Amino acid sequence: MTRTPPALELRAVTAGYDRSAPVVRDTSLTVDEGEAVGLLGPSGCGKSTLAKVAALLHRPYGGTVHLGGVQARGWRHRAPRAQRTAVGVVFQQPRLAADPRLTLAALIAEPLRATGRKAEALARTGELAGSVGLGTDLLGRRPHEVSDGQLQRACLARALALRPRVLVCDEMTAMLDASTTAALVTVVEEYRTSTGAALLAVGHDRTLLERWCDRTEEMPCTAAGGPPLRSRAPDPVSVPGFGPEAPSDH
Numbered sequence: 207m208t209r210t211p212p213a214l215e216l217r218a219v220t221a222g223y224d225r226s227a228p229v230v231r232d233t234s235l236t237v238d239e240g241e242a243v244g245l246l247g248p249s250g251c252g253k254s255t256l257a258k259v260a261a262l263l264h265r266p267y268g269g270t271v272h273l274g275g276v277q278a279r280g281w282r283h284r285a286p287r288a289q290r291t292a293v294g295v296v297f298q299q300p301r302l303a304a305d306p307r308l309t310l311a312a313l314i315a316e317p318l319r320a321t322g323r324k325a326e327a328l329a330r331t332g333e334l335a336g337s338v339g340l341g342t343d344l345l346g347r348r349p350h351e352v353s354d355g356q357l358q359r360a361c362l363a364r365a366l367a368l369r370p371r372v373l374v375c376d377e378m379t380a381m382l383d384a385s386t387t388a389a390l391v392t393v394v395e396e397y398r399t400s401t402g403a404a405l406l407a408v409g410h411d412r413t414l415l416e417r418w419c420d421r422t423e424e425m426p427c428t429a430a431g432g433p434p435l436r437s438r439a440p441d442p443v444s445v446p447g448f449g450p451e452a453p454s455d456h
């Protein structure tokens with residue numbers, strides 16, 4: 207029987223900002239279709255770097271990235287569009303990830319416009335905003351006129367606009383309060399349930415990631431010896447998705 211290829215596979219990735227001292231070394235990670243994997247590890251161990259490699263935003267020194275079984279053939283704008291748009295990404299700090307000149311409507315519609323879908327952008331912006339709990343009254347505002355939570359909702363809507371098969375959430379909720387965290391996790395889970403998309407969620411909040419994800423991976427510090435990643439299934443009492451109790455902020 208042929209096995210469905212993983213939605214995301216990182217094979218022996220070595221990456222960083224100085225070829226002589228990479229922050230990620232020979233690291234492999236697989237996220238199956240429909241699976242949610244949490245990536246934990248000490249600060250500075252390279253989780254965000256690995257997340258950027260997974261989202262084809264950072265070119266590794268070594269190793270390969272495969273999306274749906276197909277090896278990525280480029281990085282950033284040089285990646286083929288079908289691969290680039292197969293991964294949606296949300297970062298920790300929405301103010302760094304959002305062009306301050308754009309209204310929230312334009313921000314959400316950015317990927318649709320950038321891929322030439324102007325009519326779809328007009329038709330779906332309101333629906334996308336609604337799907338992340340963003341009132342249409344906020345769509346005409348610019349990033350400095352909304353809260354971090356409202357801006358992060360817009361960034362999540364932007365990441366979902368092209369209906370990615372893989373969603374990478376890099377500390378998406380780290381700056382948010384417990385109720386906004388719960389709301390955004392619920393949005394991601396509803397999206398995954400309806401589309402079968404895979405999730406790679408990076409963070410420090412072990413309680414949140416162990417509740418949210420099917421399994422977690424521990425990323426060691428390369429200075430302390432490097433991979434392999436250590437896998438951990440959730441406790442029997444925790445459930446995939448988000449339970450009734452909101453996690454605390456950190």
Ligand SMILES: Nc1ncnc2c1ncn2[C@@H]1O[C@H](COP(=O)(O)OP(=O)(O)OP(=O)(O)O)[C@@H](O)[C@H]1O
Pocket residue numbers: 223229247248249250251252253254255256410
């Ligand atoms: N653009 C950059 N240029 C140079 N070094 C960088 C850059 N971005 C990150 N680094 C360094 O790479 C290392 C790994 O950073 P990274 O952000 O991937 O770690 P992290 O595990 O996500 O950390 P945290 O949990 O604190 O967010 C750190 O030592 C960091 O200082």
